[in-house]
Amino acid sequence: MDYNFHEIEKQAQERWEKAQAYKVNNQSDKKPFYVLDMFPYPSGAGLHVGHPLGYIASDIYSRYKRLQGFNVLHPMGFDSYGLPAEQYAIQTGQHPEITTEQNIARYISQLKKIGFCYDWDRQVKTCDPAFYHWTQWAFVQMFSSYYDTTLQKAQPISKLIAKWEETDPTWKTLTKKEQQERLMNYRIAYLADTKVNWCPKLGTVLANDEVSEGLSVRGGYPVEQRVMRQWCLRISAYAGRLLEGLDRIDWTESLKETQRNWIGRSEGTEMQFSIKGQDEPFTIFTTRADTVYGVTFMVLAPESEYVSRVVTDEHKSEVEAYLDMVKHRTERERIADRRVSGVFTGSYAINPLTKAEIPIYISDYVLSGYGTGAIMAVPAHDSRDYAFAKHFNLPIIPLIEGADVSEASFDAKEGKMMNSGFLNGLEVKDAIAKMKEYVTNTGLGRVKVNYRLRDAIFSRQRYWGEPFPIYYKDGMPYTLPETALPLQLPEVDKFLPTETGEPPLGNADLWAWDEKNEKVVSKSLIDNKTIFPLELCTMPGFAGSSAYYLRYMDNHNEKALVDKQVNEYWQNVNLYIGGTEHATGHLIYSRFWNKFLYDLGYISKDEPFQKLINQGMIQGRSNFVYRYIGEGATGNLYISFNLIDQPQYKGKVQPIHVNVNIVHNDILDINAFRAWMPEYKNAQFIYADGSTDVDNPYIGTAAEKQYICGWAVEKMSKSMFNVVNPDDVVEKYGADTLRLYEMFLGPLEVSKPWDTNGIDGVHRFLRKLWNMYENIVDEEPTADELRSLHKLIKKITWDIENFSFNTSIPAFMIAQNELGTLKCNKKAILAPIAILMAPYAPHIAEAMWERCHLSAQRSCSPQDGLSFVIDAEWPSWNEEYLVEASQKYPVQFNGKVRFTIEVPKDMPKEEVEKVVLANEQTAAVLNGATPKRVIVVPNRIINVVM
């Protein structure tokens, strides 16, 4: 019987649905295992063939773990707040919720077709009030907490207040507003005037990870710096722990490195420099304390608070002009224009060691947000300081022996110190240490660790996001009581900012807080006595995705984000699969969020994702036809790709993207092409063999003539006609073929183009395999058959444990080939193979399993996991089975055995081999079988390869 994948897959999926095969219970004696995919943003374009790559990998692993008897949590949901739906709403007036729901429905139907073992009952959507209830709740917790630097953890802010009430006499003298203002400097979620990335085109601020090279990551619009009052999360308080935690999790080194870069720890010294004629010194940060003797000037960031103190009247106008220029430069201009710029303030600082008077400058190469916003400049040993010194003609004093600083600075931290007083003769490393000691002992400064990681800006001037559970009283924010959550997103008639420039929520009428009755009322009632305005910004995209993995554990719980016991059972995510694009966004934010909840005792693990694998991207593979544009061109003639370099066509053809779905193995479907678009209706071709249908345009068919298309790897996108929809692949080849082929494409972690050229081979394999299950007999297997099976079991087990899914498919093919040649139709071999296939191709595996049972008494399926134990004749899939099987039958699977046998040193090689084969130990290993080879080396270590 033919491999009717449509029928097989439909039946399997219906059976799973009916039996609720993948429903996961929170109460179980089984050991828990949590496998998670990064949930998708449901875009309007639907899933393309690249999206399921990671999902298939995690599905394989989930099913494998399930087969091993684990209780596997493997959920899916949707990151459904975001810009595209809102932009669409602005253009069309359609509410983002409608768009989002439609997209989600499409995603779900696409995902279901591929046969994932998700427990759909656990689905979450970030835009669902039942979900964002807990996003808002977490925000309230952050608002009501501070970071205790001694305990190194978050604590309720009430503890801080209690402490101040006891120990700080000024606290009680403050007005309520002043107290609130002071607390704002400690809260983990706080309101502050900060320099933000403002994107005028998107009408919102963006987080640092949402900006790249001065442009917004989404849309690529220019971003400028602006000071605005914004909600921020004090993530920088966690910098040390975020860094340290990386050592305890199993992520790829490159991803950890990316996070380490982003956190940017640097150990240095804070040092005080006095200003000539002033009492108060100012503080700088440096990692090169050893170079103080070479400091010839100082530089302040334009935004530095020190600026006003040091500018003399004489230089005031010049400085102001400079500050004005800097202020109006966008981030992009600043990066593009790296010419040296700066201005002298008129003041001098005193070098604490040389006592020299050194000028203080202002320049925008010093950043206000890092260190203290002020630096000591050592032009001899820092390239930026060097460029500045050359430009302003400032002295350059070399401090390292042999360093030539006539052309460029010597930045390396190596060599012997000179011109440096008590540091002379020391190696740089030792000089730094000695200087730190000196500075600490003399009170000149202190050792300090700095981080590059900034606090996360948490406000977005947008509509389609979580509303803040915040109202404003007397200019200060207050949280809504927890009983009032979730605060639902109000309806608006327009999704654009208001005429007065308020965020879109300014258009909502029902958007004021009645403090007394604890409910949302019309904003026309605002009196600032009992009815107050609500916050108009919404939360950013990462808010909803920061704790969603916790919600999956207990998504129907109305009383808590996750029940403590339930969380105790599942712990954290054992395996997380997703793309690298979230390395500095989501993966930092959720680690922070998780640590915060851990500090407050709500959850049991301080790292959310124990093991993380980055799947590569699937790029598009575009196809081209080549329109002839040379002499006498009609614009209607297309040259086969293999001919375009011939002299008569060279440089006279124009490549045109052609829909990859009407190209098979780079051969164009001529008729489909003519039907594709009206302009190609009368297309004529020069075929691969040089023949043509120019005089007879309607007769040529693909069967007779081949037109070869060119190709290129590009981003998968509609405009390049290279988008491949998984639904089409499932329709044509079946879900199992899609799953196998996506894995077969290459290693999971690397990016690769979607190339359908090999899919037929994979499909062919499944068909051949299926045919082996035609007439199953219950007979004792032969040694050769068992050998094939054991080899396969070993290989597949190793592959799954090591996420080497791409090498499993060849292993299956080899086994199929070997067993096919042996004409094996024995239950003892074919049933275990069905089990091995189950994670990869669950539908066909189930049908294969069914056929092995010969009779109708089918009580279980491979999907049930433990079912393999039920049928005592069949082993469960584990190591013991391997051991047992290899003992029972005198055949071992492929492997190497290494041991030592004493042989005389000068014995010839052939003699040694004889001795080895006659040896007892060898005989025991071989157990009657012939070894594939025996390797003997002079140190008498023998490798027996089976």
Added chain:
RNA sequence: GCGGCAUUGGCGGAAUUGGUAGACGCGCUAGACUUAGGAUCUAGUUCUCACGAGUGAAGGUUCGAGUCCUUUAUGCCGCACCA
């Protein structure tokens, strides 16, 4: 500039503690069956007529290196006026 990863046939890629390099698939070649082939089956396919050579290049360790070490080239990714 700093850091990370990679480099193997015409292509995607195998080679798991160092042990027959090129598994498996695509493509290609020949043959079989066919009215036909974008179907199926069989055989072959790293390069070279051959001797031989061969995992980006050059060294090294080892009985033995795609795998380990050093230098170097190229590509990809992350960070980047972070003091």
